[in-house]
Amino acid sequence: MAWPGRQVLGNGLGSSKAFERTVRTGFGQFVLDSETRQLLRSGEEIHLSPKAFDLLCTLVARRPNVVSKSDLFGKIWPDTFVVDGNLNVLVSEIRRAISEDAQTPQFIRTAHGFGYAFCGEAVDLGGSARGRAEPKTRCWLVWRHRTFVLSAGDNVIGRDPGCAVWLDHPGVSRRHARIRIADDMTRAVLDDLKSTNGTFVGRKQVTAQAPLADGDVIKLGSVKLKFRSLSDEPSRTKRIRNRVP
Numbered sequence: 001m002a003w004p005g006r007q008v009l010g011n012g013l014g015s016s017k018a019f020e021r022t023v024r025t026g027f028g029q030f031v032l033d034s035e036t037r038q039l040l041r042s043g044e045e046i047h048l049s050p051k052a053f054d055l056l057c058t059l060v061a062r063r064p065n066v067v068s069k070s071d072l073f074g075k076i077w078p079d080t081f082v083v084d085g086n087l088n089v090l091v092s093e094i095r096r097a098i099s100e101d102a103q104t105p106q107f108i109r110t111a112h113g114f115g116y117a118f119c120g121e122a123v124d125l126g127g128s129a130r131g132r133a134e135p136k137t138r139c140w141l142v143w144r145h146r147t148f149v150l151s152a153g154d155n156v157i158g159r160d161p162g163c164a165v166w167l168d169h170p171g172v173s174r175r176h177a178r179i180r181i182a183d184d185m186t187r188a189v190l191d192d193l194k195s196t197n198g199t200f201v202g203r204k205q206v207t208a209q210a211p212l213a214d215g216d217v218i219k220l221g222s223v224k225l226k227f228r229s230l231s232d233e234p235s236r237t238k239r240i241r242n243r244v245p
Contacts, residue, residue, distance in 0.1 A: 026153060150165075
């Protein structure tokens with residue numbers, strides 16, 4: 001009986017090298033690193049099964065070309081019988097991990113009857129993060145008792161769960177504002193994304209790119225966040241005068 005997929009020559013449980021070259025790529029708020037086998041969202045690791053990770057690396061490495069299903073079968077399940085449903089499961093897993101709707105894809109496009117392609121904007125970041133010097137400055141936002149670590153590039157703030165900084169508050173627009181962090185993590189600017197209730201730094205409304213400094217209070221509607229930027233350079237310890245009773 002003929003089945004769509006690959007011939008049975010193994011059990012398919014082993015790992016595969018599904019990509020031709022090292023992949024360290026940034027897209028949206030994500031960083032994909034094939035050497036450390038990590039998918040990071042705003043600095044936090046997102047779990048993917050080994051084969052879903054291999055599939056994502058393959059699509060990113062071959063972007064923007066469509067990779068055929070038969071090619072993907074050969075790379076992810078070498079010498080192993082699989083059916084189309086296995087591939088569909090992996091694609092669904094990736095889309096859940098990156099909060100993507102299959103009907104309006106930002107990154108994974110389906111070429112019906114043929115295969116899949118990575119369709120989003122992406123930037124190659126060079127070699128693995130291991131062994132490289134960490135940025136001298138780290139940036140994050142504080143809201144109530146929550147902390148949101150910001151990564152280099154665009155960090156969208158909004159009520160949409162897919163935003164890098166998710167604020168589940170009715171006064172915040174779905175995509176309210178954006179903080180853009182320089183690659184060296186030493187500069188940050190804030191933009192309003194045509195929000196309903198406006199974006200402010202202190203009492204000043206943001207109508208163009210506004211530079212941010214450590215301690216700035218950002219107001220989105222009625223929501224207040226504090227921007228923090230920490231330098232690795234040691235600060236002076238404040239001397240406290242002890243009073244002798």
